[in-house]
Amino acid sequence: MKNDTKIEQQLRNILSEEFIDIDPPENFTKNILAKLPEVESRTSHQSFKHICGCMWDKITRPITFSFSPLQLAVVLMVFCGSAVVFAPLNFSKVASRPVTMVKQQPVRFALYDPEQKFSSAVVIGSFNKWQSRGFEMSYDEQQKTWILEHELPEGDYEYVFLVNGESSIPDPRALFYVQDSFGNKNSLIQVGGVRHDL
Amino acid sequence: MTCSFIRLLSLKKYSISILFFSGLLVSFPALASTTDISTKSFSKQVEMANEAKISKELLLLITQDALEDRLESQQASCLLAKLIAAQREGLPLNVFEEKVIEGRAKGVSASRICSAVNAMLVEMQFSKQLLHELTGKAPDKSIIKNMVEVSAQGISRAQQTAFVTAYASRSLKSIVEGLKLYALLKQAGVSFNELQGFMRLVMKDDATLMRWKEVTQLFSIVIATGVDPDDFITKASSAVEAGILPNAFARNFALQPRSLGVTERNSEIN
Numbered sequence: 189m190k191n192d193t194k195i196e197q198q199l200r201n202i203l204s205e206e207f208i209d210i211d212p213p214e215n216f217t218k219n220i221l222a223k224l225p226e227v228e229s230r231t232s233h234q235s236f237k238h239i240c241g242c243m244w245d246k247i248t249r250p251i252t253f254s255f256s257p258l259q260l261a262v263v264l265m266v267f268c269g270s271a272v273v274f275a276p277l278n279f280s281k282v283a284s285r286p287v288t289m290v291k292q293q294p295v296r297f298a299l300y301d302p303e304q305k306f307s308s309a310v311v312i313g314s315f316n317k318w319q320s321r322g323f324e325m326s327y328d329e330q331q332k333t334w335i336l337e338h339e340l341p342e343g344d345y346e347y348v349f350l351v352n353g354e355s356s357i358p359d360p361r362a363l364f365y366v367q368d369s370f371g372n373k374n375s376l377i378q379v380g381g382v383r384h385d386l
Numbered sequence: 387m388t389c390s391f392i393r394l395l396s397l398k399k400y401s402i403s404i405l406f407f408s409g410l411l412v413s414f415p416a417l418a419s420t421t422d423i424s425t426k427s428f429s430k431q432v433e434m435a436n437e438a439k440i441s442k443e444l445l446l447l448i449t450q451d452a453l454e455d456r457l458e459s460q461q462a463s464c465l466l467a468k469l470i471a472a473q474r475e476g477l478p479l480n481v482f483e484e485k486v487i488e489g490r491a492k493g494v495s496a497s498r499i500c501s502a503v504n505a506m507l508v509e510m511q512f513s514k515q516l517l518h519e520l521t522g523k524a525p526d527k528s529i530i531k532n533m534v535e536v537s538a539q540g541i542s543r544a545q546q547t548a549f550v551t552a553y554a555s556r557s558l559k560s561i562v563e564g565l566k567l568y569a570l571l572k573q574a575g576v577s578f579n580e581l582q583g584f585m586r587l588v589m590k591d592d593a594t595l596m597r598w599k600e601v602t603q604l605f606s607i608v609i610a611t612g613v614d615p616d617d618f619i620t621k622a623s624s625a626v627e628a629g630i631l632p633n634a635f636a637r638n639f640a641l642q643p644r645s646l647g648v649t650e651r652n653s654e655i656n
Contacts, residue, residue: 314484318491348492356492363606364570366538369485369502370494376539376570378603 292339293379298361299325299334299349306351309334313347313374320350342380348372428452428459431466438473440466444483447490461496468503477510478527481534509537513546520550521558532562539569553589563599564589570602571619574609580619587626597632598622604632608639 255263297311304327310320325334334349346366348356358365362375435445448465451457465486472482482503489499513533517525536546549568553561568585576584588598601622608618625635 312491314488317484318488320491350491354493363574363609364539364602365573366535367540368488368492369505369538370489370492370498372492378600 291342291380293342295338295340295377295379297325297336297338297347297349297359298331299351299357299359300332300361301327301334302332304332306334308351308353310350310353311336311338311347312350312356313345313377315340315343315345315347325349340379343378345377345379346374347377348374428463428466431463431470434470435466438470440469440473440479441483444469444486448486451490451496457496461500464500465496465503468500468507472507472510475511475514476524476527477507477514478531481510481531482506506534510534512543513537516547516550517558520554525558529558529562532566536562536565536569539566540573541565541569549585556589557592560589560592560595563595567595567599567602571605571615574602574605575615576619577616580616580623584619584623584626587623594626598626601632604636604639611639613639 299306299309301309309325309327311323311325312318312320316323323336323338325336327333328335346368348358348368350356356372358373359375362377364376364378365373366376368374432445432449436442448457448462452459452462469479469482469486473479485503485506486499489502494502510530510533513530514525517529517533533546537543541549546565549565550561553564556564564585567588568581571581571584588595605615605618609615621638622635624630625632625638
């Protein structure tokens, strides 16, 4: 190792003495540059690839964090504290959100039939798509009336009584009626509102 | 896994509709053998009705009735043509569908159902045109539906036009709500002058209309006790004018202090 440095030093001395007054040849720099291989200029696509490559290197290169147990404890405490403070707020927001529930109201349909002329009576209307199933009325001997009690969502509904399985008759006790477009009337019932509040 | 399940579901749905329409198409020759009407035109109409997104439930109902001779194919074609026309004009199709189902449930003949559907179609076209002229844009389907209900409650075209013109400055929703209230009170026997006066007061602003739109319910209870309709409306008009809330007005008739569809607290806030 020491020999190497000695030789290097000797060579330096010789060369510096020998070439100290000699100028470089004419066009020295130009000639050297001309002999160097040409580097192709990058196209925009290549530049983009190059940038992407650099970025990829940066984001995929592993990063090492170093922290003390005390620092870790502080970070964990801040995280847990914020969770305790903000979580109930968010929960209360969700809990206070209105739940859209269809409010059902009890409705009583009654058809007075003192001589029990009808063998059956059913309520059909816009609330049951004019289908009789599940809306059959039962005859009350004491009141001499066909009765059906049912719960309906709030709203306005048209209805009629289908008697003996074939004839439709509007409710004689209804105050409001609607033309049914077939030359007859449908009774109108308003479910909800003051009628049910009173 | 989820993706393949969804694909399976959509395939199933697709298969069901293929089965449904195959069933319909297979049924046409049988229909032709039982009726003299051209099957070709009916089958074409079924296709058109399907394209017009008429409910499959109703399509099946009409086709089945035609097959089982409960409905002549001429009547079935008439019904389908009206439904297709309603869909093309952007009218609320469910109203027509419900009317067909209602007619069948009541045992109404097919020709009368077809006439009724046609009358509704004409009425809806009128309402749509009237509201279009008022606002300059096509009205919402729910608004048209409400207008038809008003018409079924006995309000003539002239009365509709007069009401809409009188309250042209108000929103379309308010006009329709007001018209519904007007129709019910008119039907219940309130005289023209009393009704006009009451409507003028109620249509003053949205808050007043929303407070008093369910007065018909209170009306029906009060009338049952023997109160004259005009007396009731006169008192109601005075209450509106004096700024008395509906729940306070209800106390005048010895009814329990409750609101008119709006809770007492909300009513006072308004």
